[in-house]
Structure formats: C-alpha cells, structure tokens
Amino acid sequence: MELLGTVDTVILDKTGTLTLGTPEVTEILPAPQVTPADLLATAASAELFSEHPVGKSILRKARELSSPITEPRGFTYVPGKGIVCSVRDSEVLVGSPALLDERGVEHSQFDGRSGSTSDILVARAGRLLGVIRVADILRPESADAVRAIRRMGIQTLLLTGDAAAVAREVGKQLDVETVESDLLPQQKLDRVTALVSQGKTVAMVGDGINDAPALMQASVGVAMGSGTDVARESADVVLLGNDLLKFAEVLKIARRCRRIILTNFGGTLLVDSVGMGLAAFGFLNPVLAAIIHVSSEMLFILNSARLLAASRSEV
Numbered sequence: 001m002e003l004l005g006t007v008d009t010v011i012l013d014k015t016g017t018l019t020l021g022t023p024e025v026t027e028i029l030p031a032p033q034v035t036p037a038d039l040l041a042t043a044a045s046a047e048l049f050s051e052h053p054v055g056k057s058i059l060r061k062a063r064e065l066s067s068p069i070t071e072p073r074g075f076t077y078v079p080g081k082g083i084v085c086s087v088r089d090s091e092v093l094v095g096s097p098a099l100l101d102e103r104g105v106e107h108s109q110f111d112g113r114s115g116s117t118s119d120i121l122v123a124r125a126g127r128l129l130g131v132i133r134v135a136d137i138l139r140p141e142s143a144d145a146v147r148a149i150r151r152m153g154i155q156t157l158l159l160t161g162d163a164a165a166v167a168r169e170v171g172k173q174l175d176v177e178t179v180e181s182d183l184l185p186q187q188k189l190d191r192v193t194a195l196v197s198q199g200k201t202v203a204m205v206g207d208g209i210n211d212a213p214a215l216m217q218a219s220v221g222v223a224m225g226s227g228t229d230v231a232r233e234s235a236d237v238v239l240l241g242n243d244l245l246k247f248a249e250v251l252k253i254a255r256r257c258r259r260i261i262l263t264n265f266g267g268t269l270l271v272d273s274v275g276m277g278l279a280a281f282g283f284l285n286p287v288l289a290a291i292i293h294v295s296s297e298m299l300f301i302l303n304s305a306r307l308l309a310a311s312r313s314e315v
Helices: 036-046 053-064 097-102 142-151 164-174 185-197 209-217 229-234 244-280 286-314
Strands: 009-012 024-030 073-078 082-087 090-095 118-124 127-135 155-159 178-180 202-206 220-223
Touching: 009 185, 024 036, 024 053, 036 053, 036 082, 036 090, 036 118, 036 127, 053 118, 053 127, 082 118, 090 097, 097 118, 142 155, 142 164, 142 244, 155 164, 155 185, 164 178, 185 202, 185 209, 202 209, 202 244, 209 220, 209 229, 220 229, 244 286
Parallel strands: 009 155, 009 202, 155 178, 202 220
Antiparallel strands: 024 127, 073 082, 082 090, 090 118, 118 127
C-alpha cells in the first residue's frame, strides 16, 4: 500500500489489459495463388499449442470454418515476434514482420496496415502465404480508468508489441500520454528499468507471459485476474477481476492513506515537541500532560477513521 501511494507513473500493456483479450479474425488476405483456406489452416496448425489470445482467435476461426488442423512439430515461440514450427515437413512462420525479416522472407506486399487491426503474417517454406488481420475490443472501463489515473497527476504510458498504427489508435481513444509500439519483452523491461533508475515509482499493469519480466522489475507489478499464471506469479498485486477502474480506485485510496499517515506522524511529532518544551520550562504538570496526550491520540484515531468512509464510497 505504501508504494501504491507514491506511484507517479503507470505503464499499461494493451492486449488483455486495456482490451478484452479475446480478439477476432476480421480479414484473411492470401498472397497470389494461395487460397484463404490454405492460409488459415496453416496459421491455425502453427498456433495449435499457443497460449496467446491472437493465436486462440485464429484457432477459433479455423474451427468455425472446419479448416483441417495439423499438429505442428518443433514448436518454438519467439517472445514478441511469433511462432516458428514445422507443419507437414515445411517450416512455418506466424507472427510479426520482424520474425519474417529474421528468416529472410519478403513481405513488403502486405506491409500496409488498416485501422486498429493487427496484421499476423504467415509464411511456409520461405514463401509468404498472406496476412490474417485480427482486431480486439477495448474494455468498456478502460477510458474511464485512464482518465481517473491522469486526474491524480500520474503519468500514463502504453507499451505494446503491436504495430504503431494499432497502438496510436488505442492511445488516441484512451487519451494515454505516451505510446510506444513494436516492443519486444526485453524492450519493455528496459523501458521500465530506465524509469525506475530515474527515481520514478512505476506501476506496471499486464496480463501475459511477455509482461512478466517488466512486472517483476516495476516498483509495483499489477496482473489482471484473467492473466497467465506466469504474470500473476510475477506481480505484487493481482486484480481479482479485470476492472481497471478498481485499480484506479486502489491508487486513490492508497494516496489518501499515505496522506493520513503522514498527517498523523507530523501531528504526533508536533504535539510531543510542544509538550517537551512546556515540560522543560515547568509549564506542564502530569495531569495536563495526560490530557494533551490522550486528546491528541483521539484526534489521530478519528483522522484515520476517515479511511473507512472513503473505502466504502470508492470501492
């Protein structure tokens, strides 16, 4: 609670934190001489063992359309980039442009982005099969939560591995102060480390495996209740639900609590200092000292009791 009361910077992840974390496939765009069915089936096969919300959305779409799904071999997840595996003895890549660049796969024909959708590139045997566009829905309370956090004078940052166009759109809708996109997990960690080293008290809010290192490095790591086990174990605070407004209210209560503690502490020092001064000059007898002491303690207790009413009204 003490650290939460001093938070001056809140870092937010996007997928699963600001959004519902249940993205849906909006478009399937195959390359020339590739069928949409082949593109979707290949991507779904690669994502069969994936725990990422985007991977699950591709699997859902494939099952809706009864696409044939083949169990992949040599499944490797590259944090922040995507998946490398073998499907029917051919290497398959599913993920970001950075992943395809590493493997020397040309993808310039699909580098255009649209609105707030995320582009998932799919390649097989060194050839680009196409792109699957996925969109996620913002949590209804996200905008109100960000506004509430900013009203407390706390800086807000959005750090995401999504493309710049998607990140900018979300940042604009939520009025987040700073948006940084196309980030790998290590880059998120570096950003958090840099802020902490500058003397900032940083709260990091996330839900995925990629967020775990940053959650551990932050002054206060906050995991969404629906987040992965790794994220919850890495965090200092776990939201029982997924309502970001509750997090904003906790910050408000923590700040009020800290103010009251400091007020009581300062008041105690003042009363004791005055009492010692009066006693030193012979103006304070034992009866008067007892009255002053008991009266001041009662005032401090009543001051602390204000938290009870505030907690009931804000939570």
